[in-house]
Amino acid sequence: KNQVEQSPQSLIILEGKNCTLQCNYTVSPFSNLRWYKQDTGRGPVSLTIMTFSENTKSNGRYTATLDADTKQSSLHITASQLSDSASYICDGSNAGKSTFGDGTTLTVKP
Amino acid sequence: DAGITQSPRYKITETGRQVTLMCHQTWSHSYMFWYRQDLGHGLRLIYYSAAADITDKGEVPDGYVVSRSKTENFPLTLESATRSQTSVYFCASSEWSTVSGELFFGEGSRLTVL
Numbered sequence: 574k575n576q577v578e579q580s581p582q583s584l585i586i587l588e589g590k591n592c593t594l595q596c597n598y599t600v601s602p603f604s605n606l607r608w609y610k611q612d613t614g615r616g617p618v619s620l621t622i623m624t625f626s627e628n629t630k631s632n633g634r635y636t637a638t639l640d641a642d643t644k645q646s647s648l649h650i651t652a653s654q655l656s657d658s659a660s661y662i663c664d665g666s667n668a669g670k671s672t673f674g675d676g677t678t679l680t681v682k683p
Numbered sequence: 684d685a686g687i688t689q690s691p692r693y694k695i696t697e698t699g700r701q702v703t704l705m706c707h708q709t710w711s712h713s714y715m716f717w718y719r720q721d722l723g724h725g726l727r728l729i730y731y732s733a734a735a736d737i738t739d740k741g742e743v744p745d746g747y748v749v750s751r752s753k754t755e756n757f758p759l760t761l762e763s764a765t766r767s768q769t770s771v772y773f774c775a776s777s778e779w780s781t782v783s784g785e786l787f788f789g790e791g792s793r794l795t796v797l
Contacts, residue, residue, distance in 0.1 A: 577725070607785075607786070614790075614791075615790055615791070616773055616788030616789050616790050616791050617726075617773070617786075617788045618788070619785050619786060619787075622785060662725070662726070664726075664786075670728070670741075671726075671728070671786070673726040673727075674725055675723060675724070675725045676725065
């Protein structure tokens with residue numbers, strides 16, 4: 574069964590600090606991995622999409638990495654802002670089917 | 684720039700009633716999806732559609748019915764709502780299948796079944 578596990582479940586950081594969110598996936602065959610940001614009460618919004626051959630992808634202050642050998646991905650947020658407070662969801666897909674993690678809830682405090 | 688819209692955003696109903704959640708997209712994307720999001724389960728696929736008149740079951744299809752007579756619309760019907768169907772429902776669309784395409788989500792429909 575395909576699985577995506579994210580850690581930590583929740584995280585609190587101070588504004589301006591960096592943080593890294595983790596995603597471990599067991600998806601076979603593996604096609605690509607996506608990270609989404611979901612604000613409270615809103616739908617998920619895509620941050621990055623990486624195929625199995627890509628190691629890193631950036632979107633502004635968000636940088637995702639992928640290690641297809643260890644089946645791990647991370648999302649690094651640089652110089653956090655209050656608006657980064659949200660749930661971050663990892664999605665591993667294969668053959669047109671996505672498996673979503675439960676998400677990491679990030680709170681950025683002033 | 685409407686994108687993908689869902690209605691209603693909030694709905695309260697009673698057990699046994701029929702409920703239809705609407706989804707409309709303006710991009711003419713081929714693929715459309717319905718997910719439900721519950722605490723502790725992440726997003727789970729209910730049904731998806733690759734094109735008009737083509738639909739297929741996802742991970743949790745029981746108790747739901749979909750149709751897609753037009754490319755832009757993908758309604759989800761709960762024929763006889765149960766309390767376990769209390770959830771937040773998200774519609775999504777993609778130009779391609781999720782193998783390579785970006786998923787665009789609606790704002791969600793929060794359904795409460797009493």
